[in-house]
Amino acid sequence: MSSKYDQLADIIKNKSDEFQEKDSGFAFSKVSHLEIHLNSFKPIEGSSYIKLPPNIEARKACINIKCNDNKCFAWSIMAAVHPATANVRRISSYSHYSTVLSLEGVNFPIKLKDISKIEEMNNLSGTKIAVLDIDKIEWHVPHISVNDEIRLKLLKTLNSNKSICIPFRKWDLFELPSLRKTKTDVWSIKTSTNLEKPRYVIVAFQTARKDSVTADASKFDHASLTNLKLHLNADSFPYDNMNLQINENKYAAAYRMYASFQSSYYNRNNQPLLSYEKFKECALYVIDCANQKEAVKSSIVDVKLELESLSGFTEDTTAYCLIIHDNIVEYTPLSGTVKKII
Numbered sequence: 407m408s409s410k411y412d413q414l415a416d417i418i419k420n421k422s423d424e425f426q427e428k429d430s431g432f433a434f435s436k437v438s439h440l441e442i443h444l445n446s447f448k449p450i451e452g453s454s455y456i457k458l459p460p461n462i463e464a465r466k467a468c469i470n471i472k473c474n475d476n477k478c479f480a481w482s483i484m485a486a487v488h489p490a491t492a493n494v495r496r497i498s499s500y501s502h503y504s505t506v507l508s509l510e511g512v513n514f515p516i517k518l519k520d521i522s523k524i525e526e527m528n529n530l531s532g533t534k535i536a537v538l539d540i541d542k543i544e545w546h547v548p549h550i551s552v553n554d555e556i557r558l559k560l561l562k563t564l565n566s567n568k569s570i571c572i573p574f575r576k577w578d579l580f581e582l583p584s585l586r587k588t589k590t591d592v593w594s595i596k597t598s599t600n601l602e603k604p605r606y607v608i609v610a611f612q613t614a615r616k617d618s619v620t621a622d623a624s625k626f627d628h629a630s631l632t633n634l635k636l637h638l639n640a641d642s643f644p645y646d647n648m649n650l651q652i653n654e655n656k657y658a659a660a661y662r663m664y665a666s667f668q669s670s671y672y673n674r675n676n677q678p679l680l681s682y683e684k685f686k687e688c689a690l691y692v693i694d695c696a697n698q699k700e701a702v703k704s705s706i707v708d709v710k711l712e713l714e715s716l717s718g719f720t721e722d723t724t725a726y727c728l729i730i731h732d733n734i735v736e737y738t739p740l741s742g743t744v745k746k747i748i
Contacts, residue, residue, distance in 0.1 A: 628689040
């Protein structure tokens, strides 16, 4: 740890020296604030049976053995070395792996480093175990082309060199890896001098889902929340307490805030994706904080979340906070300058 600290200190010192050499006239004085975020790292490893996605299962090209333990890797080898003629997904169609394979000193679920060891112990040179390393993922975004009429209008606008206002929204995501084991918690999210007019704050929780290959990471847990309040200095959103009783299906205030988000965000009447009943299974708490006092918009702002739970939070509960801002930039075509308005 000390060597890592020295390494970071050298990087900061070098950056400071480089900055002062650029004839800016500024000199480094002191570090007034320093934040260090630590996150646990869990290497990817095998696990138990996981149902295949429908598009892969429909091809019937992958044998996914349905086992009830974490020895799925051993069962997969059995399917390759001694293929079954019928009911290929059932473990009853194969001899037990312990009667065929040598697995001394191998712990399950296995890690990547154990694969070569299993190959050598079982003389699997003819049945090579394939390991795929994904080192690059490309996201192909389609390009939009306009017809000639629209193209001429765009060229005329560019040649006039009139400033073009471009409004858009951007978001910042914050994560609290573990909540305290208590019924009430306060999360200090950030301190900012330029909050960029936050419009919405979306809060979600996941319990025992982080870094788990068997848990559905696309769903969020309600965490038995009874009240949620966003504090921007002295301003609080929502003003009244929510008084939620989710386990008793009493969460109309939270669902109303969620349901109104879609029509407010897109400025059109849409039906929410989650029904009142489904909201409990994938709770997303949405706070509309657009109506702020001018003092909040122009001063240093402390963003805090006050959380209350009926049964208390657990240590394996992770909290997420998505802050959506309004932004406007002004673009001058001929000079190519971009000026931030908001």
